[in-house]
Amino acid sequence: MSTSKFVHIAATIEKKIDNGEYQPNSKLPTHRLLADELGTTPATVAKAYKLLNDKGCVESFIGKGTFVRGHSELDQAIQAPEDDEHHYNFSLLQPCLSKNLPALKHAYRESADQLTNSLIGYTEYTGHESHRAAGVKWAQQYGLQGGNTSNTLLTNGAQHALSLLIDSLSQPGDTLLVDELTYPGILAIASMSGRQVVGVTLDEHGLCPHALTAAIDEHHPALVITIPRHQNPTGLSMPEWRKKAIAEVINQTHTWLIEDDIYGFLDEQTVAPIANFAPDYTFHISALSKAISPAMRCGYLKVPNGQVALLQAHIRANMWLSSPINFIAATQLIESGKAFNLAAEQRETAQERQKIARSILTAVTCHASGYHIWLPLPSQWQPDRFTLEAKNRGIIVTSGSYFCANGEQTPHVRLSLMAINSEQRLISGLQALQNLLTTDMNSFFPG
Incomplete structure (x- = not known):
């Protein structure tokens, strides 16, 4: 086939992407299927897909196929x-x-004095035990039970934890269930990584259990993501009875749940997170970005005990460990009670x-x-x-x-x-x- 043939095929596919016939994150036909449809060879289609990949229109995943590249707004x-x-x-x-700047300055000045060879070098378990212990204390203050230094991992904030979990627990093309109105950062991660997103109905108490059950039955998702407290963007907070109902769905369907719980500190009265009622399936995220500062990239991720090794492996492969410098300052703030x-x-x-x-x-x-x-x-x-x-x-x-x-x-x-x-x-x-x-x-x- 001539060079112009695969260029023409690529242009045709790009036009279909632009006019919405091929939606972001949708899977394109296989090389052989499209070749049969167009009366050409799989090799020519492969060249067209490579051209589109080089232009940033599509991306390919070994064993999964070629997908229209998602876009982030x-x-x-x-x-x-x-x-x-x-x-x-x-x-x-x-x-x-x-309001927080003076305390932050003080914490970072003190953290500099605490630096040792062990703190500025590599460490096992994706972070130092004292820093993980501080994360356990932070999340426990706002209702989380069952956290310890073995099942709590350190991340570069909540957004990194979300990206890490989506990458670890799902594959390109998989479906993720989210709140029908949800934080754009979740949608951006899904879009850029080739995951399909389906929104689940919210009512005045947050994520609706009946709608969640129906969506799990219909879509067989890789995981569910919800923001249970001071939900972004609606501001809804789930009462404890609703959290128990969501946990019951998760436990019965054996579905992974990501609980993005970074606004828990805004509750005047402690309300238990969903993770307390579905600990075997829930990945609980807490962080300091909303309470202290976005620059303090300190996220605390409590994972089911059987998934600790998987998440540790992904953290090592991705970045090895979160910077201890931030966690020294965060630990000082938490242990002193200032946080x-x-x-x-x-x-x-x-x-x-x-x-x-x-x-x-x-x-x-x-x-x-x-x-x-x-x-x-x-x-x-x-x-x-x-x-x-x-x-x-x-x-x-x-x-x-x-x-x-x-x-x-x-x-x-x-x-x-x-x-x-x-x-x-x-x-x-x-x-x-x-x-x-x-x-x-x-x-x-x-x-």
Whole structure:
């Protein structure tokens, strides 16, 4: 076959990708099947697929096939402008950093004095035992039972833990069940790694057990991912009885569950995580990024005892171990009790800012107590258009479209209330948002 033949085939496939006939993460026909369909040879199809791979349109996995490469819009959903003084940034879910900065400086200064040869060298078990013990203490403070230094692993934050688990427990082409409205970072990992995502219905108490059972029966997923407390983006928190119902489904179906529990510190009263009721199947993630600082990349991953070796092997192959420098500082904060004081102060700040937001934004009807608000938009506004016009005014919000696992639109935007350090600037930003909410969309987008 001529060179132009495989180039033409590649162009035809690329056009089908662009017009949506081949969806992101979908599996392309085998070389032989497509060759038979086009009246050519498998070798020619292989050349076409290689050309598409070189262009970044597809990716191939040995033993699994060739998939349309997923795309990530995470950088649009979560924006961090360099010069924050010129923006009201409601897109970042992070602590109010000015409150934690003095304690962080002190912890890192002390950690430098604690450095020894053993702490700056390689270690077994993906991290030092004292650092894993601090992780056990952190998660235990917010309700987790059964953690110990053998089944708790160290990761570079919660996002790394999610990526690690998806890579370890599933294969390209596998289906992942997630909350129907979920954190864009989960969708980005799935998209970029060739996993299929199916959203499961949420009700006023969080993930719905009956819907989860039906989805497991229909899709036979490799795993389930849920955010049980102060859910991102809806703000929902599961009561203990709902967590037990979800655990019962997981136990009965023998399905892996990833419990992304990084907002547990925001609960005033300790509520047990799902992992307590399904310890043989649940991978529990906690971290310090939301309570202390995103720069402190310290994640704590409690895994079922039978899966410890598998996860350790993946961590070694991926990066060997998380940097002990961050964990020295984190351990100092946890062991001294300062970490829990900082987390409590952030919780109190979030509660105050929720009250401020509800006093200004007339559309807010929920009583969330976390870092963010899932803001319903008036009927005259579409979320992407609202987000664009807000950005034109220096107000950065996140369109609800980034959170939809099933591709359906939702008339909401997510507002983080914590990334703006000054309370007065927060009030000014919320007032500007309220003005925009009551403005007719057609005055900006006629016709």
